[in-house]
Amino acid sequence: MSDKTILETFPNPATDRDYVIEHVSPEFTSMCPKTGQPDFGEVRVSYVADEVCVELKSLKFYFNAFRNEGIFYEAVTNRILDDLVAVLSPRKMEVVTQWKPRGGLSSVITASYEKPSA
Amino acid sequence: MSDKTILETFPNPATDRDYVIEHVSPEFTSMCPKTGQPDFGEVRVSYVADEVCVELKSLKFYFNAFRNEGIFYEAVTNRILDDLVAVLSPRKMEVVTQWKPRGGLSSVITASYEKPSA
Amino acid sequence: MSDKTILETFPNPATDRDYVIEHVSPEFTSMCPKTGQPDFGEVRVSYVADEVCVELKSLKFYFNAFRNEGIFYEAVTNRILDDLVAVLSPRKMEVVTQWKPRGGLSSVITASYEKPSA
Amino acid sequence: MSDKTILETFPNPATDRDYVIEHVSPEFTSMCPKTGQPDFGEVRVSYVADEVCVELKSLKFYFNAFRNEGIFYEAVTNRILDDLVAVLSPRKMEVVTQWKPRGGLSSVITASYEKPSA
Amino acid sequence: MSDKTILETFPNPATDRDYVIEHVSPEFTSMCPKTGQPDFGEVRVSYVADEVCVELKSLKFYFNAFRNEGIFYEAVTNRILDDLVAVLSPRKMEVVTQWKPRGGLSSVITASYEKPSA
Amino acid sequence: MSDKTILETFPNPATDRDYVIEHVSPEFTSMCPKTGQPDFGEVRVSYVADEVCVELKSLKFYFNAFRNEGIFYEAVTNRILDDLVAVLSPRKMEVVTQWKPRGGLSSVITASYEKPSA
Amino acid sequence: MSDKTILETFPNPATDRDYVIEHVSPEFTSMCPKTGQPDFGEVRVSYVADEVCVELKSLKFYFNAFRNEGIFYEAVTNRILDDLVAVLSPRKMEVVTQWKPRGGLSSVITASYEKPSA
Amino acid sequence: MSDKTILETFPNPATDRDYVIEHVSPEFTSMCPKTGQPDFGEVRVSYVADEVCVELKSLKFYFNAFRNEGIFYEAVTNRILDDLVAVLSPRKMEVVTQWKPRGGLSSVITASYEKPSA
Amino acid sequence: MSDKTILETFPNPATDRDYVIEHVSPEFTSMCPKTGQPDFGEVRVSYVADEVCVELKSLKFYFNAFRNEGIFYEAVTNRILDDLVAVLSPRKMEVVTQWKPRGGLSSVITASYEKPSA
Amino acid sequence: MSDKTILETFPNPATDRDYVIEHVSPEFTSMCPKTGQPDFGEVRVSYVADEVCVELKSLKFYFNAFRNEGIFYEAVTNRILDDLVAVLSPRKMEVVTQWKPRGGLSSVITASYEKPSA
DSSP: OOOGGGGOOOOOOTTSOEEEEEEEEEEEEOOOOTTOOOOEEEEEHHHHEEEEEEEEHHHHHHHHHTTTBOOOOOHHHHHHHHHHHHOOOOOOEEEEEEEETTTTEEEEEEEEEOOOOO | OGGGGHHHHHHHHTTSSEEEEEEEEEEEEEEEETTOOOOEEEEEEEEESEHHHHHEHHHHHHHHHHTTOOOOHHHHHHHHHHHHHHHHHOOOEEEEEEEEEEETTEEEEHHHHHHHOO | OOOOOGOOOEEEEETTTTOOOEEEEEEEEEEEETTOOOOEEEEEEEEOOSSEEEEHHHHHHHHTTTTTTTTHHHHHHHHHHHHHHHHHHHHHHEEEEEEEEEEEEEEEEEEEEEEEOO | OOOOOGEEEOOOOOTTTTOEEEEEEEEEEEETTTTEEEEEEEEEEEEESSSSEEOHHHHHHHTTTTTTTTTHHHHHHHHHHHHEEEHHOOOOOEEEEEEEEEEEEEEEEEHHHEEEOO | OGGGGGGOOOEOTTTSOOOOOEEEEEEEEETTTTOOOOOOEEEEEEOOSEEEEEEEEHHHHHHHTTTTOOOOOHHHHHHHHHHHHHHOOSSSSEEEEEEEETTTEEEEEEEEEEOOOO | OGGGGGGGEEEEETTTTTOOOEEEEEEEEOTTTTTTTTEEEEEEEEOOOOSEEOHHHHHHHHHHTTTOEEEEOHHHHHHHHHHHHHHHHOOOOEEEEEEEEETEEEEEEEEEEEOOOO | OOGGOOOOOOOOOTTTTTOOEEEEEEEEEEOOTTTTEEEEEEEEEEOOOOOOEEOHHHHHHHHHHHHTOOOHHHHHHHHHHHHHHHHHHHHHEEEEEEEEEEEEEEEEEEEEEEEEOO | OOEEEEEEEEEEETTTTEEEEEEOOOOOEEEOOOOOOOOOEEEEEEEESSSEEEEEHHHHHHHTTTTOBBBOOOHHHHHHHHHHHHOOOEEEEEEEEEEEOOOOOEEEEEEEEEEEOO | OEEEOOOOOEEEETTTTTTTTEEEEEEEEEEOOOOEEEEEEEEEEEEEEEEEOOHHHHHHHHHTTTTTTOHHHHHHHHHHHHHHHHHEEEEEEEEHHHHHTTTTEEEEEEEEEEEEOO | OOOGOOOOOOETTTTOOOOEEEEEEEEEEEETTTTTOOEEEEEEEEEESEEEEOOOHHHHHHHHHTOOBBBBHHHEEEEEEHHHHHOOOOOOOOOEEEEEEEETEEEEEEEEEOOOOO
């Protein structure tokens, strides 16, 4: 079961500067909640860190935890964004998932977040 | 015969956020209304959902229904946009069709819609 | 319904030489006999003509006639080879069909023929 | 000799919407007016139609008519734009020609038009 | 757990001819038996059928059953070959697995079988 | 009108060695003898010279001379081979023509020659 | 020695319209002033002509004249821009040079000019 | 140990113009501070010089000095930017590092600087 | 210092069959013994195992140990082959190293081994 | 002027084994002897060394020496082969030159040598 507590962080080494960190996993898999068949995709996370950055190995374990979970494309994309925003509290973040064809149709879902100005 | 009642929907799992859903079918075919010969193309639909999302399998069946229908490139592109807007009432939508060469000429048609602000 | 009588021929302009003619159609479509859903693929025919060559437009019409026929990948490949061998009586021929993914699996079928030496 | 009267039109099926129609011919050829040698290129026309769209086959014949005409890259690009604007009266149009290398230099010419607001 | 009894067959439609059938799944995943982490790869099966062909959907389910099984690259490749040979008794078969990088190293395993002549 | 007397030669600078010379023209055009419409293709000539090599500029002019000639794919390929063999008397030669799609079908014709051993 | 007087011009055939002319030479070479070793690159010039266009063959000769001249990447890029602006007096111009790796480092220099409004 | 005093400069040959200089090294390597294993990446530096440009060979030596240093992706990217800004005092600069996959995840870090207006 | 005792093995799971195992590392680096500068390349090892296979993680550590060793392209390729043959005693093995350009020249070295028949 | 005495050698580190060394220079340039204009190409040398290997930097200087020499494609290819065979006395060697288009025609010349068995 996926779980945001898997995610670990480390202090942003350059908090005085807005810079972009992108991590791409071409090896994402989850299950279709309707058919029980596996879905395969790529997840791309890019963000501007605030106080903390996500630790790479924990991000991999977080992604792996979706392996046997039934969840729709649209839902998993928004869940990853919500979980990472909750843990990292970034200045900005975008999550893009690209899915291999099902029934001849391939899909891309793109969701983003921007921290409200204080 | 193509028919928008084929399209099914499910509730948007993240209505509080504008995010982009894209579905690509590289396997679209219809007929040329002048020559009766088949046309082949790719259809790309991207949209920001409002209350509902389109169900993937029903979208495939909706596209398949154009298989033996005679219709021009410009008309089919606008029809797909009109049908999907009618069924989904999205915040924004774009439909792009790319057609394999006929007489050495390949074509791309791009039509888009934006919901009027209330 | 597909039909080999659609195929037309013209005299081979260089019967004294073995040379290779290849025609590729990236726009082949037929129907799955089990699900009734459309299949999409590319057909590649290469051959060494003997007395006659296949006329290009008639080959296109021959391919188009499979559009609404339910037939398996393995069967359609062997049928195209059998039909073209029957009509052209070539010295050699190879037919390759490449199919877009179904259930995440894409397929390629390759069948060939060589005229028995007299 | 090229001639804009070759171009035929049909009514725009969606006049209430600005949408983009693009036609690409990778098979354009004309003659160099200085050397008499053939030039080869690709012509890309994209436009937002107003009342009429250009018929695809007539566009092909229009392009073919440049085959034995001596004309510079810059001139042919502007002529195609002028001819299509005269016949279609589009809301917007762009013509791009890309030319194969001559003397090691390849060239791209891009000209565009926008209908003055009433 | 993977299981060759999942595999279904149908009669070869052209037993009089040696022709090649290839199925490619870019969506294969199993587990590393040492680390418990998922491995991702592509499986390519090509064969000359004898009496029967493998049914495509059952092949997909057979591949899916490796999803949560811990098995080395070399072992899984030979197991797929052994299982398919046992069920199909083909004239010839080749199995190729290509694996995404682990520790910066990507791997390809290729195993093949040829039916002994009678 | 195409004409092999356009071809010029120069002495082979290394007659004691069999080595391969290949010239590729991606800018070949001729006319379809049935429809009068232009065909576009690429011509690839590779050969082992005997006493003479073909001069590059004359080869270009020889190709250009097909520009307004109506001739089938199969015939033009064999004609180019026959003309070059007649003028160069090479040890070996291969001519490959690749044609842009017509009616969705693209074609490749490959013809070759080998000098009989004395 | 490079020399801007090599450059020839011809009248802009469409002075009433801002359109873009781009010429690309993938065959540029000069010498490193420090090591005396050759540098190899691609030069890309794009501009909006005012009264005159640059003649293609003279541009080639102008580029060729850098062949044995020792000059740094940054200097040659700005010199080409200055020379072409002096001769053509364009409305806008951009020069991009892309250089093959030296010591594992490849470089791209981009300089542009815009005519001051009167 | 990396050290910004390795970097050498030469006078900007065109200080009156804002133009972009980009250097790309696809051969960057450092060490992971946690595992001690090597990381491999590409570093891309683009900048608008003010008074001085960076000398190419010294930039290569500066990059090479990270070879046996343990440092995180985010830290090395910001350090390169800080070092180059300190030495060159550029008008603008961007540093992009792209890293080969670790645990199936590849990363890209992008940091930029703009000189405050006086 | 590189050292073949780093290499670990595990029993070949299919000794009754000749099958090919290939491991590719695009992240190889060593030092030029003349200049002391780093070289970067890709190492590709393919082999038919006899009694044992090489363990992947140990192969990675073996490659990493060349990081600060001065050695020529030709020598390192033959050394890797000799070391792996000594440890694995394979039926066949091929080692290919591809090197990034130095002085504009890129290199590929290919060495192979076949076990003498008993 | 090109000169084979520029070439330096070092002892083959593995004389007991036939292995292949390939060096590729994508930055070769010479002059056309007829027009005086520069030609640009790529030179690919692959060989099985006997007693000596060619030193990489000297090979680069040897290639650079053709920079201002007028020589035909066919002649330069055979000259490079002859020079390298004379200096290295290899077991086998192949030289391939690929030339950028002139008059729309690109060329590839391939010459090879094999040491006579004793």
